[in-house]
Amino acid sequence: MKVTIRGRSKHFRTVTFDPRVNAVRLIDQRLLPHRFRVVSMGDYRQTARAIRDMVVRGAGAIGATAAFGLAQGARGFRGNDPVRFRRHVDLVYRELASARPTAIDPIHAMEQVRVRMRAGRSVLERQALAMAAATAFAEEDVAHCEAIGCHGAPLIREGMRILTHCNAGWLAFVDMGSATAPLYAAQQQGRKFHVFCDETRPRCQGASLTAWELRQQGIAHEVVADNAAGHLMQRGEIDLVIVGSDRVVGRTGEMANKIGTYTKAVLAHRHRIPFYVAIPLSTIDWRLDSGRSIPIEERAEEEVLGAWGVDARGRRRYVRIADPGSHARNPGFDVTPPDLITGLITPAGIFSATDLWRCREALGYSPRRTGQ
Numbered sequence: 001m002k003v004t005i006r007g008r009s010k011h012f013r014t015v016t017f018d019p020r021v022n023a024v025r026l027i028d029q030r031l032l033p034h035r036f037r038v039v040s041m042g043d044y045r046q047t048a049r050a051i052r053d054m055v056v057r058g059a060g061a062i063g064a065t066a067a068f069g070l071a072q073g074a075r076g077f078r079g080n081d082p083v084r085f086r087r088h089v090d091l092v093y094r095e096l097a098s099a100r101p102t103a104i105d106p107i108h109a110m111e112q113v114r115v116r117m118r119a120g121r122s123v124l125e126r127q128a129l130a131m132a133a134a135t136a137f138a139e140e141d142v143a144h145c146e147a148i149g150c151h152g153a154p155l156i157r158e159g160m161r162i163l164t165h166c167n168a169g170w171l172a173f174v175d176m177g178s179a180t181a182p183l184y185a186a187q188q189q190g191r192k193f194h195v196f197c198d199e200t201r202p203r204c205q206g207a208s209l210t211a212w213e214l215r216q217q218g219i220a221h222e223v224v225a226d227n228a229a230g231h232l233m234q235r236g237e238i239d240l241v242i243v244g245s246d247r248v249v250g251r252t253g254e255m256a257n258k259i260g261t262y263t264k265a266v267l268a269h270r271h272r273i274p275f276y277v278a279i280p281l282s283t284i285d286w287r288l289d290s291g292r293s294i295p296i297e298e299r300a301e302e303e304v305l306g307a308w309g310v311d312a313r314g315r316r317r318y319v320r321i322a323d324p325g326s327h328a329r330n331p332g333f334d335v336t337p338p339d340l341i342t343g344l345i346t347p348a349g350i351f352s353a354t355d356l357w358r359c360r361e362a363l364g365y366s367p368r369r370t371g372q
Contacts, residue, residue, distance in 0.1 A: 001170040003216060005036055012038070013175050015056065015064040015138065019131065022075050024068045026056045029171055033212035034310045044073035044092045051099035051106070054203070058172020059246045059283050060141045063105030066096045067134035070110045074130040077123065085123045089114070101295040102256055102333045103246040104285045109137045137282075138174045144280035145176035147347035152182025152242070152278060153189060155345075160193040160239045163229060166200040166258035167209035168244025168278060178244045178278035180213065182345065187219060195221040196238065198229060200258060202303040202330065226260055233271040241268045241275045242345075246333060247294055248277070250284045250360060253338030253353030254291030259331055265340035277336075277353075278345040281364040284356065297332040304328035 002009045016025045023040040024047045031037055039055065041047040047069035050056055056065050073092030077085050093110055100106065116133035120126035156162070168179035176184065183195065195214055200206035207223045214221040224232065232238050241264055248255040255277055268275040288294065305322040322328065338353035348362050356363060 001175060001213070001216065003036060013138075013142075014058075014061045014171050015068065015174050017068045017071070017131075017134065017138075019075075022072055024050075024065060024072055026050055026065065027171065028055050029057060029209060030055060030308070031316070032171075033208050034314070034316070041069075041072075043076060044069045044095060047072060048095045048099045051096070057100075057205070058167060058169075059103050059105040059244065060145070060173030060178070060280055061171065062100055062103055063109040063282055064134070064138040064141055064174050066099075066106035067109035067113050067137040069096045070113045071127075071130040071134040074117070075127050077127070080123050082123060085126065089117070100297060102297045103283075105246070105280075105282045108282045109134075112137055141174040141280060141282070142176060144282070144347040145170075145173050145178060145181045148178055148278050148280065148345050149176060149181030149185035151347075151349055152276070152345040153185035155240065155242075155274070155276065156182055156186035156191060156193055157239075158191050158193070161196065161237055162193060163196045163198065163232075163238045163241045163264065164210055165198040165206060165241075165243045165261050165264055167205040167213070169210055169213040171209050171213060172244060173280075177213075178280060178345075179242045180210070181278065182242065183214075183219060184217065187217065192220070195219060196229075196232065197221055197223045198226050198260065198264070199223055200260065201226055202307070204307070205258070226263075229264055230267045233267055233273060238268075238271075238273055241265075241273060243275075243277055245277050245279050245283055248279055248284050248344065248353075248356070249288050249291050249294070250286040250356045250363070250365065251289055252291060253341065253344075253356050254294075254335050255279075255338075255341065255344075255353070256291065256294045256296070256333045256335050259334050262334040262336045262340075265336045269340045274342040275340060276343050276345055276350075277341055281347060284363060284365075286360065286365050291335040291337070294333075294335060296334075299330045299332045301328035301330050304330045 113133040169177035197206040341353040
């Protein structure tokens with residue numbers, strides 16, 4: 001997507017790789033919307049830390065970051081011993097896989113890299129194959145988001161009022177985004193509509209990231225408090241809900257997304273408002289039998305007890321909001337059952353959540369790849 005800085009527009013991707021210095025380059029999303037900065041991660045440990053600390057976040061973006069991080073770690077190995085190299089790559093894999101446990105995209109991305117590496121006969125060949133596989137995953141992520149936009153655009157009618165939750169935009173992927181892809185495609189087709197961005201406490205990715213994206217793109221929008229959605233639905237001011245997901249259980253259609261998504265699904269169901277989930281194929285988990293098995297990340301209580309912002313001098317500061325002696329619970333995600341989901345917008349088309357397993361071949365299921 002294009003970013004306008006001091007009156008000049010330039011195309012950026014959320015995640016890129018600089019092979020000259022073996023560095024993963026990321027848009028630092030913690031600084032947005034007040035400051036736009038691209039940062040370089042010099043080794044795989046820094047890359048894993050960037051995922052953990054949410055320098056980069058969003059299913060596809062951390063998937064591509066993990067893929068590049070694995071290639072980065074492989075390229076950083078010195079020597080020709082294949083046994084030592086394999087052990088090193090396993091160490092890199094574990095470090096990156098543990099950074100954000102709820103999303104499945106990083107696991108799928110790194111598995112693609114490891115499978116591709118096996119064709120190499122030497123350490124040097126495997127390093128080159130790792131780089132090629134990581135790049136291919138990033139390009140696939142972009143292609144999937146573009147296809148999501150094509151399939152989802154017809155859902156966006158002239159004059160619609162659409163609710164989003166968290167950020168499933170281009171910042172959450174390599175480019176285009178999942179939940180935003182139908183919006184951007186509909187805009188290109190000339191339709192006008194209005195987007196309500198849930199603030200998405202506690203990290204406020206809707207207010208800071210989605211709203212920033214939409215402003216950059218020139219799409220009409222307003223930020224709303226998380227608890228305002230029910231009121232707007234009750235008054236008939238929301239026509240459609242589109243969200244992203246960090247993991248969809250292919251066997252059951254249950255899906256995990258940023259905390260508060262389940263609440264929005266319940267409200268949409270109560271008011272008979274279509275509730276769609278936009279996902280690339282890398283977000284589908286064919287191995288799990290139940291949404292209860294999805295690991296739900298518990299994040300630091302400081303995210304709930306306070307907030308980051310910019311003061312009058314433009315300095316980024318953390319401010320305590322809650323009672324000084326109180327503690328907080330901070331689950332990062334919740335799980336929405338399939339009966340509350342109108343449809344899943346995928347690169348292969350729009351599917352009912354309960355039809356995923358029946359349509360698994362069209363959705364990229366491979367027994368060999370999933371270990372089943």
